[in-house]
Amino acid sequence: MSQALPELVRKYRTVSPTELKQAILRDYNKDISDSAVRMFIVRNPEVFKPLEKEMIGEDSKQIEVNEAIFQNGTFNSLNSIKKWNIEKTGLVSGEYQKGNVDAIKRICKGVFYLKDPATKKLTECHVPNWTLKHPDRLTLEQAQEFVATVHKAKSGTKQYRIAVRDFFLSREHITLKTTEMSGLMPKIGKWKHVYVERADIDKILAYVKERNYTAFVADLTMFKLATRSTATLTEFLHKKLRLEEGYHLIEVTDKGFHRTGRQTFDKVIPDDLLKELENCWNMHGENAFDGLDEQVLRDLNKEAYRQFLTGESLELGLAEPNHFWRHQFGQHMLRATNWNYSVVAYLGSWKDEKMLKEVYGAPTSALLREWGMQYVPKI
Numbered sequence: 001m002s003q004a005l006p007e008l009v010r011k012y013r014t015v016s017p018t019e020l021k022q023a024i025l026r027d028y029n030k031d032i033s034d035s036a037v038r039m040f041i042v043r044n045p046e047v048f049k050p051l052e053k054e055m056i057g058e059d060s061k062q063i064e065v066n067e068a069i070f071q072n073g074t075f076n077s078l079n080s081i082k083k084w085n086i087e088k089t090g091l092v093s094g095e096y097q098k099g100n101v102d103a104i105k106r107i108c109k110g111v112f113y114l115k116d117p118a119t120k121k122l123t124e125c126h127v128p129n130w131t132l133k134h135p136d137r138l139t140l141e142q143a144q145e146f147v148a149t150v151h152k153a154k155s156g157t158k159q160y161r162i163a164v165r166d167f168f169l170s171r172e173h174i175t176l177k178t179t180e181m182s183g184l185m186p187k188i189g190k191w192k193h194v195y196v197e198r199a200d201i202d203k204i205l206a207y208v209k210e211r212n213y214t215a216f217v218a219d220l221t222m223f224k225l226a227t228r229s230t231a232t233l234t235e236f237l238h239k240k241l242r243l244e245e246g247y248h249l250i251e252v253t254d255k256g257f258h259r260t261g262r263q264t265f266d267k268v269i270p271d272d273l274l275k276e277l278e279n280c281w282n283m284h285g286e287n288a289f290d291g292l293d294e295q296v297l298r299d300l301n302k303e304a305y306r307q308f309l310t311g312e313s314l315e316l317g318l319a320e321p322n323h324f325w326r327h328q329f330g331q332h333m334l335r336a337t338n339w340n341y342s343v344v345a346y347l348g349s350w351k352d353e354k355m356l357k358e359v360y361g362a363p364t365s366a367l368l369r370e371w372g373m374q375y376v377p378k379i
Helices: 004-012 015-029 034-043 045-060 081-089 096-110 142-151 158-172 199-209 212-225 229-235 271-284 294-308 312-320 324-336 341-347 353-360 366-379
Strands: 109-117 124-126 242-246 247-254 263-268
Touching: 004 015, 004 034, 004 045, 015 034, 015 124, 015 341, 034 045, 034 212, 081 158, 096 109, 096 142, 096 158, 109 142, 142 158, 199 212, 199 294, 199 324, 212 229, 212 271, 212 294, 212 324, 229 247, 229 294, 294 312, 294 341, 312 324
Parallel strands: none
Antiparallel strands: 109 124, 242 247, 247 263
């Protein structure tokens, strides 16, 4: 291996033990385990570290894009990606940023994946007639084309849209509107009037509870506290629960405006929700929602929405199956507080009232007329 491996690394431009194992079998007809290859590389850093740096340097300088820039750590060393990673350090978790970088990498390659609803197996798909893109030169139009293709294939585009907005903010210092990512995406504010009656909310929750108790508690948490799904599934740790002046509180780190990264908010836990959360902590340990997959939650919610919702309410539920609950928090809490936007924005952790009014809870025309009849005669 001391002679063959360096040659194979240069020939196939990879230090992946799995790929090198296959190369040895192909070129030398020797079946060596990938663990043996890995250990040999680890034990000979004086040989392989310079080779890896040499490849990354050469691949980074390529003007015409080839597959090599997506291997061996080269992608993270490219100027725009490296700058982006440095800027996000400390603002978001490493895992979250890696997900965004991987999304941009897939866009540059023109590759996405479709999950079979029955077998859950992933199928690799390619954007037709796509040429490899360099992230330093990726255009908004190319990103839009990719997102539109994924959308037409009936696959989720949220991860790609979030990644593109954040990437272009870093690379170009421009803030993209949600709708700039694709004309196929819902117009901002499309769901601002969607209010689901509490009786139907209860039916949806009961449907989910019957099939998956933990998913039911996750939905109830999002409805009662307006937390987003990712924060809900990761932030409700028992050690974070505290009692202050007779009120149970929990500190939740949730998505903030994409310029500032994730933000931390205190959430007041009502007694009915606390009871359900305690059950989940007893079942799962420290994390109330340990083991609950976000996609499973989406799919189960969609089942329930199809059973009990129609019209725009159903459209919202199918388009944003987990985020649906944040919308309903806004609608129900505004009615509970007699449309006190300041209180609801605070409780729901909206940065200001503007987003709450424009996206989650615009007053109805009937209510505006009622207010007009009540207050206009007084001036």
